Amino acid sequence: MEYTLTSKVQSQAKAVLKDWIAVPSVCDETDDKTPFGRHIQEALEIALDTCEELGFKTFIDPQGYYGYAEIGQGEELLAILCHLDVVPAEDLVEWTHNPFEMVESDGKLYGRGTQDDKGPSVAALYGVKALMDQGYEFNKRVRFIFGTDEETLWRCMARYGEIEEQATYGFAPDSAFPLTYAEKGLLQAYLVGPGSNDLTLNNDRAFNAVPAKAMYQGDKMDAVKAALDQLGFEYTEEARQIVVLGKSVHAKDAYEGTNAVIRLALALEKLFPENPAFKLIKDKFYETGYAKPIFGEVEDEMSGPLTVNLSKLIINEDESRIGLDIRIPVTADKDLLVDQLAKAAAEYDFEYQEFDYLNSLYVPLDSPLVNTLLEVYRDLTGDMTEPISSGGATFARTMPNCVAFGAQTKGAAVTEHQIDEYISVENFYDAMEIYAHAVKELASDPA
Ligand SMILES: [Zn+2]
Numbered sequence: 510m511e512y513t514l515t516s517k518v519q520s521q522a523k524a525v526l527k528d529w530i531a532v533p534s535v536c537d538e539t540d541d542k543t544p545f546g547r548h549i550q551e552a553l554e555i556a557l558d559t560c561e562e563l564g565f566k567t568f569i570d571p572q573g574y575y576g577y578a579e580i581g582q583g584e585e586l587l588a589i590l591c592h593l594d595v596v597p598a599e600d601l602v603e604w605t606h607n608p609f610e611m612v613e614s615d616g617k618l619y620g621r622g623t624q625d626d627k628g629p630s631v632a633a634l635y636g637v638k639a640l641m642d643q644g645y646e647f648n649k650r651v652r653f654i655f656g657t658d659e660e661t662l663w664r665c666m667a668r669y670g671e672i673e674e675q676a677t678y679g680f681a682p683d684s685a686f687p688l689t690y691a692e693k694g695l696l697q698a699y700l701v702g703p704g705s706n707d708l709t710l711n712n713d714r715a716f717n718a719v720p721a722k723a724m725y726q727g728d729k730m731d732a733v734k735a736a737l738d739q740l741g742f743e744y745t746e747e748a749r750q751i752v753v754l755g756k757s758v759h760a761k762d763a764y765e766g767t768n769a770v771i772r773l774a775l776a777l778e779k780l781f782p783e784n785p786a787f788k789l790i791k792d793k794f795y796e797t798g799y800a801k802p803i804f805g806e807v808e809d810e811m812s813g814p815l816t817v818n819l820s821k822l823i824i825n826e827d828e829s830r831i832g833l834d835i836r837i838p839v840t841a842d843k844d845l846l847v848d849q850l851a852k853a854a855a856e857y858d859f860e861y862q863e864f865d866y867l868n869s870l871y872v873p874l875d876s877p878l879v880n881t882l883l884e885v886y887r888d889l890t891g892d893m894t895e896p897i898s899s900g901g902a903t904f905a906r907t908m909p910n911c912v913a914f915g916a917q918t919k920g921a922a923v924t925e926h927q928i929d930e931y932i933s934v935e936n937f938y939d940a941m942e943i944y945a946h947a948v949k950e951l952a953s954d955p956a
């Protein structure tokens with residue numbers, strides 16, 4: 510791509526990204542002074558300081574749920590929806606570099622948050638800064654909204670939505686180019702059933718990832734190993750427990766992963782054939798990532814198939830608890846699906862409990878916003894890839910007329926949520942360039 514942005518603004522952006530990555534803004538709810546921990550509070554303050562230095566007016570929610578930075582004037586509000594929290598780094602020893610010290614190597618910027626979502630946020634911010642440097646005036650208010658709770662429960666945007674102004678339109682730089690105009694509904698739920706005196710399990714993994722590990726500890730080690738061998742499932746033994754191995758992918762692509770928790774349940778079902786949790790999992794979920802025995806074929810052209818990720822299996826004397834992450838096509842009827850799920854669960858004496866639900870997103874392809882963003886992207890890149898729909902969830906669905914726009918460029922590796930997360934320098938600069946032109950088209954008068 511030919512850059513109109515100067516190398517000066519590019520390297521400023523890189524330096525700022527380094528500062529933002531240095532804050533390990535992982536959710537921590539044990540701190541009593543902040544909703545999501547002092548690191549997230551610090552990330553919010555640093556981001557707003559950066560914006561203020563660039564000439565934005567800033568506001569921080571006194572309770573610490575969100576902040577925003579605004580430039581320009583006019584009735585209409587162009588929102589750029591970012592988030593400053595990151596997922597945990599997990600095993601530090603597996604990282605090549607310290608995840609919270611951005612390192613540039615081989616044309617890549619390594620660090621937790623470089624791709625999701627600090628890198629894209631800084632790229633968008635400096636795209637706008639470049640316009641300011643070039644003397645553009647904004648005929649709409651351009652507002653960067655910084656959420657702090659995207660990787661967990663979106664309480665930041667819930668609070669923003671209760672108090673603050675909604676977007677006229679906007680985008681979330683938290684996905685891939687060209688743009689996402691449809692996002693599936695996202696349902697996270699529990700099935701809760703009878704406890705067991707025979708065994709205890711405590712596999713409490715994140716909802717939004719296919720679990721790569723599942724643990725068993727108890728007095729049937731040899732029998733569990735024999736069952737796993739018989740099924741051909743991989744496992745290791747560590748610290749007197751069996752660790753069943755799978756392959757983790759994002760829950761939206763559940764059908765591409767290998768679910769270690771389900772594999773453990775299938776092995777345990779052989780030892781405890783009367784246990785209703787294992788029966789339920791074997792009969793209704795098995796390994797496919799669709800749970801077709803419950804829902805049948807659910808799919809639409811805009812958003813693809815319904816997917817199901819079973820990531821939590823907790824069994825103790827009091828209860829058995831199964832955690833599910835379900836991505837619902839935009840045209841499907843959520844209430845009907847919940848009905849089907851509750852009925853299937855009831856056959857095994859399990860009860861449905863909703864944990865969280867996010868509405869789907871759908872902005873028509875012929876809307877002015879989609880047209881403008883797509884035109885900017887195509888002009889700059891020559892890439893004619895059609896807009897996509899996604900099972901992922903971005904803040905775009907928290908406001909009307911918002912889409913996900915970038916920042917992964919075509920062919921870029923998906924590294925978010927993974928060990929050695931990175932964004933390539935080229936991707937970072939390309940995204941800045943695209944965002945600058947997009948905001949110029951959407952919200953500026955000629956310089
Ligand atoms: Zn993100």
